[in-house]
Amino acid sequence: MSLDYTSAEMMTVTAARALENGTTCFVGIGLPSEAANLARLTHAPDVVLIYESGTLQTKPDVLPLSIGDGELAETALTTVAVPEMFRYWLQGGKIDVGFLGTAQIDRYCNLNTTLIGDYREPKVRLPGGGGAPEIATNAGEVFITLKHSKRAFVDEVDFVTTLGFGRDGKGRDGVPNIGKGPTRVITDLCVMKPDPETKELVVVSLHPGVTAEQVQEATGWELRFAETLESTPEPSETELEILRDLKARTARAHSGQ
Amino acid sequence: MAEFLSLHDAVARYVEDGATVAMEGFTHLIPFAAGHEVIRQGKRDLTLIRMTPDLVYDQLIGAGCAKKVIFSWGGNPGVGSLHRLRDAVEKGWPRKVEILEHSHAAMACAFEAGAAGLPLAVLRGYVGSELPSVNDQIKFIDCPFTGERLAAVPSVRPDVSIVHAQKADRAGNVLVEGIVGVQKEAVLAAKQSIVTVEEIVDDLRAEPGYHPNACIIPGWAISAIAVAEKGSLPSYAHGYYPRNNAFYKEWDAIARDRDAFTAWIEENVMNAGGNAR
Numbered sequence: 001m002s003l004d005y006t007s008a009e010m011m012t013v014t015a016a017r018a019l020e021n022g023t024t025c026f027v028g029i030g031l032p033s034e035a036a037n038l039a040r041l042t043h044a045p046d047v048v049l050i051y052e053s054g055t056l057q058t059k060p061d062v063l064p065l066s067i068g069d070g071e072l073a074e075t076a077l078t079t080v081a082v083p084e085m086f087r088y089w090l091q092g093g094k095i096d097v098g099f100l101g102t103a104q105i106d107r108y109c110n111l112n113t114t115l116i117g118d119y120r121e122p123k124v125r126l127p128g129g130g131g132a133p134e135i136a137t138n139a140g141e142v143f144i145t146l147k148h149s150k151r152a153f154v155d156e157v158d159f160v161t162t163l164g165f166g167r168d169g170k171g172r173d174g175v176p177n178i179g180k181g182p183t184r185v186i187t188d189l190c191v192m193k194p195d196p197e198t199k200e201l202v203v204v205s206l207h208p209g210v211t212a213e214q215v216q217e218a219t220g221w222e223l224r225f226a227e228t229l230e231s232t233p234e235p236s237e238t239e240l241e242i243l244r245d246l247k248a249r250t251a252r253a254h255s256g257q
Numbered sequence: 258m259a260e261f262l263s264l265h266d267a268v269a270r271y272v273e274d275g276a277t278v279a280m281e282g283f284t285h286l287i288p289f290a291a292g293h294e295v296i297r298q299g300k301r302d303l304t305l306i307r308m309t310p311d312l313v314y315d316q317l318i319g320a321g322c323a324k325k326v327i328f329s330w331g332g333n334p335g336v337g338s339l340h341r342l343r344d345a346v347e348k349g350w351p352r353k354v355e356i357l358e359h360s361h362a363a364m365a366c367a368f369e370a371g372a373a374g375l376p377l378a379v380l381r382g383y384v385g386s387e388l389p390s391v392n393d394q395i396k397f398i399d400c401p402f403t404g405e406r407l408a409a410v411p412s413v414r415p416d417v418s419i420v421h422a423q424k425a426d427r428a429g430n431v432l433v434e435g436i437v438g439v440q441k442e443a444v445l446a447a448k449q450s451i452v453t454v455e456e457i458v459d460d461l462r463a464e465p466g467y468h469p470n471a472c473i474i475p476g477w478a479i480s481a482i483a484v485a486e487k488g489s490l491p492s493y494a495h496g497y498y499p500r501n502n503a504f505y506k507e508w509d510a511i512a513r514d515r516d517a518f519t520a521w522i523e524e525n526v527m528n529a530g531g532n533a534r
Contacts, residue, residue, distance in 0.1 A: 029335060052361060053283050053436045065502045066334030068284025070493055073435045081437050081472075082283055082308070083369040086362040091381050110385075114358075119391050125343045127332030130309075133386045134362035163385025171385040176405055178384060254502045 005235050007188040008147075010207050012038055012243060013235035015099075015145040015186040024048040025097045026090060026135050029067045031145045032099035034246075035186075037063060041242050050089065052131040054080045062253040063246065067130075071253075086131070090138045098139030098179075100132055101146050104157045107200050107221050108171070109144065109164025109182040111136070112157035119159065132162040141180040148187035153219040165199035189215050191232060195224070205230040259429030259452070259479040264488075267451045267481040268294045271417045272303075275324075279306040279415040279447065280313060281368075283438030284334060285495060287313050288421040290488035291453050293526045296320040306413055308364045308439065309334070312491065312508050315341040316526070318354055319518050325355040327413075329364045333512075336505055340512040350515065357392055363410045368439040370412035371446025382408040418447035421489045422474075423496060425454045426461040429476025435495025437472050444474055453485035455497050 005013075015035035019025060021044040027036045029051075037060065040047050048057050053068035057077035064072050073079045080089070089095065103126050104112035111132060117123030136142050146152055156167070164182050165171050172178050181199075185192040191205040203215055204226045216223050235243075262270070272278060272295055280288045292313040295303075304325040305314055312333065317323055319341030331342050345354040359367070366378035379398065389395040389408075398409045420440040422433045431452050433440055444450040452474065458464055461473065476482075487494075491501035491508075511521045 053285070054438070055436065064335075065505065066284045066500070068334075068436050068438075069502075070285070070435065070495055070499055073285070073495060079436055081441065082361070082439050083365040083442060086365050087369075087380070091362070114388075122347060125331075125338070125346055127338070128328065128330050128358050129360040129386070129388060130330035131361040133360040133384075133388065134380070134382045137384045138381060160385065160387040166385055175384060177381060254506075 003234060003237060003240065005240055007207070009235060009240060009243060010232070011145065011147070011186060011188040013239045014191060014207070014232055015143065016042065016239070018143050018184060018186060019044050019047055019097065022046050023096045024050065024094060025099055026050050026052070026095045026139055028100045028132070028135070029064065030101050032101055033063055035145055036099055037246065038239070038243050041246065042239055050095065052082070052085055054082050054085045056080060056089070061249065063250040065254050086134060090134060093138070095139040096141070098135035098142045100135060100142060100144050100162070102144060102152070102162070104152055104154050105144065105146065105185065106154055106157045106164070108166060108169045109185065109194060109199070109201060110157050110160045110167065111144070111162040111164060112159045114159040114161045116158050129161045136162045136164070136181065137178050139179050141183045143184055143186065144182055145186045148189040148215065148218040150218055150220050153221070155221040165194065169199040189218060200224060202226050203229065205232045207232045208234055259476040259482045261429070262481045262483055264290060264294050264453060264483040264485050267483045268298055271449045271451055271480060272300055273416070274300055275302045276416040277304040277306065279413060279418040279443045281307060281418065281420050281438055281440050281443040282489065282492065283308060283436055284311070285436040285438065285493060286421045286433070286440065286489045287311055287492035288419045288453055288488065289313050289490060289492065290485035291419045291421070291451060292317055293529070295322060296522065296526050306415060308361055310339060310342055312505065315339040315512055316522065318342050318345050319351070319512070320522055321351045323354050325357065327357045327359070329359045329361045333505060333509060336509050340509070341518060344515070357394060358388065359392065359395070359410065360386070360388065363395070363408065364413070365439055367410050367413045368442035368446055371414045372442040375412050377409050377411055379407050379409050413446050415443070415447040417449040417451065418443040419451045419453070420444060421453045421485065421494070423454065423494060424456050424458050424461065425452065425482045426458050429479060429482055430461050431474040431476070431479065431482070432461050433472045433474065441472060441474055445478060449480040451481045451483065452479050453483050453488045455486055455488065455494055457484060
């Protein structure tokens with residue numbers, strides 16, 4: 001307990017550890033991209049990172065600001081057209097893990113990146129679906145990472161952009177050729193996994209120093225906690241060092257210098 | 258056969274008021290110079306198609322060129338919202354803009370189907386998503402062989418597509434390198450096409466690094482080619498110049514404010530002969 005780290009670093013390191021070496025991962029921009037690249041630079045050197053811009057097996061030295069930064073194409077094994085990316089590689093079943101972020105998530109892991117409020121009279125217009133709707137259903141499984149807050153963890157999402165398990169938890173039942181869906185949600189406070197039967201999210205692990213009350217306070221529904229609640233392992237010195245280097249390099253590269 | 262025109266003349270000839278226009282380039286090679294020319298020429302009532310509207314459509318929307326936008330991810334990549342798109346959708350400024358939104362997979366398939374001359378694209382998509390409830394152009398069909406329920410969307414068939422590329426040769430053949438997005442599909446799907454390029458070379462096949470699987474759009478499949486140096490800034494051109502990430506961040510403040518936006522367009526587009534940024 002001697003290391004000094006932030007809750008954001010705890011989240012990224014935990015998300016990175018979820019990716020096994022050798023996995024083929026379709027990476028969302030932002031937090032998932034940070035975690036996936038940390039995994040590649042630490043325990044998972046052979047993880048295959050794929051971005052929807054068509055960049056296959058890419059090894060960016062700095063984190064991309066956009067999903068199509070030049071860095072991704074320059075360090076990729078090959079770059080394919082976007083229709084090929086979605087049709088052959090994603091829909092064709094070549095992706096083990098889809099790694100996504102979101103603006104809103106509910107207890108059944110449905111994701112909203114479309115809008116807050118009513119569709120025709122939005123309070124806040126968000127960017128929209130992008131690759132997520134098909135990543136979530138065509139990848140073998142889905143990891144989700146986002147910061148924990150009541151605004152994000154809502155009782156019911158305003159709009160299901162991307163399927164978790166549907167508004168009743170049964171959205172994948174009987175659907176042929178569909179992935180397992182979300183298997184874990186990693187936040188800055190905890191790790192959650194869907195209940196194998198009901199698909200409702202259950203808190204399985206609390207990050208060091210975080211209480212169950214804190215997690216409940218940051219969640220918009222009455223949470224379920226696993227009977228044996230684990231404590232998420234702390235980041236190692238090496239992980240923190242590599243993550244901080246990566247972020248410093250990235251900040252320098254994006255400052256326009 | 259592609260005709261070499263000035264950017265002004267290409268836009269004047271092929272982009273008509275009320276047209277359906279696709280300006281493609283997936284984060285890379287976004288045809289900003291052409292977009293600015295469309296703004297300068299005051300084109301109106303356009304239906305604008307782009308997977309990622311990006312700053313280029315934010316500018317066209319804010320300048321009042323768009324009647325409708327068809328897209329699949331409408332943000333400022335890595336930064337946040339497209340404030341002009343939001344202002345048009347939420348407040349109707351400078352005019353109400355209708356939106357039709359898809360997922361990336363569906364739009365990519367729709368461009369490909371357009372290039373293939375098909376009326377529709379079929380994909381394993383939109384399962385459990387509520388997008389079909391707000392977009393009547395998303396339907397579901399049963400596979401006649403397996404019975405599997407699949408999504409169907411109409412193909413994209415623009416009146417004119419505009420893309421930017423690295424180089425063209427004297428015969429009008431165009432080379433696209435790096436992230437190729439749906440540029441080739443957009444050109445082949447459209448009735449007319451304009452390709453802006455960084456430079457013209459004699460013969461692409463004689464260029465260093467040319468290889469038999471390069472992404473080439475033959476000159477006879479293109480309507481017009483116009484030279485627009487740095488024509489995709491603030492996005493980038495692989496091998497020529499990097500993405501101006503700092504400007505993407507600056508745009509957030511410019512686009513948040515109607516007056517700041519209008520002043521920016523006036524100074525950098527209306528009063529600039531060629532390329533802004």
